[in-house]
Amino acid sequence: MGGMSDLSVAPVAAHEPPYYAVVFTSVRTPGDHGYDETSERMEERVREVPGFLGMDSARTPGGLGVTVGYFRDPAAIERWRADLEHRAAQERGRDHWYEEYTVHVAKVERSYRFRRAGRQ
């Protein structure tokens, strides 16, 4: 992007609390091992989960990845947790893709948003 901001990139907006944030922080193993394809598939699939509100994801090259999924309530998280294709992907993650990860499941009590004047 050569120092330019990509205007198509935007954080998930603040929803009306309460809702849930699932924070997933990880360090990858070297190489792909089918990660990219599965990652895209999981992104498509989670968007179909009733109560899924959106996802923010970033990875510093060679460093930490932080992904936050937002859900309306614990039932929505449970629907995603119980998804069989998701469970298979999690198992491949532990077998191949991740050196380590941490998951924090948290109930959002308040949230707010800043947008620069004139930003779309």
Add this chain to the structure above:
Amino acid sequence: MGGMSDLSVAPVAAHEPPYYAVVFTSVRTPGDHGYDETSERMEERVREVPGFLGMDSARTPGGLGVTVGYFRDPAAIERWRADLEHRAAQERGRDHWYEEYTVHVAKVERSYRFRRAGRQ
């Protein structure tokens, strides 16, 4: 890092709930404008806040940044929120560094960790 995993990079470990996660998702403006120096200074400073548990941060080049700070309780978040140097940095952030950001303040109800066998 040329496809190598940096073993010094590690996510903040799961603490005993309840604790708080403050999720900060952002899109930067182009250029530095003193951001890097202030960012390092804020990292040093937040680590001195009683009840601060750690921080995970990642930014996709040209894309989204996701930072999660962990705090023992709302009083610890309030101490950091009230820090005058932090407040001045937030104002510079709105004036210069961020196109937009969202903040979610959330109470962690459960958390867990995976580490590959043999990982330090």
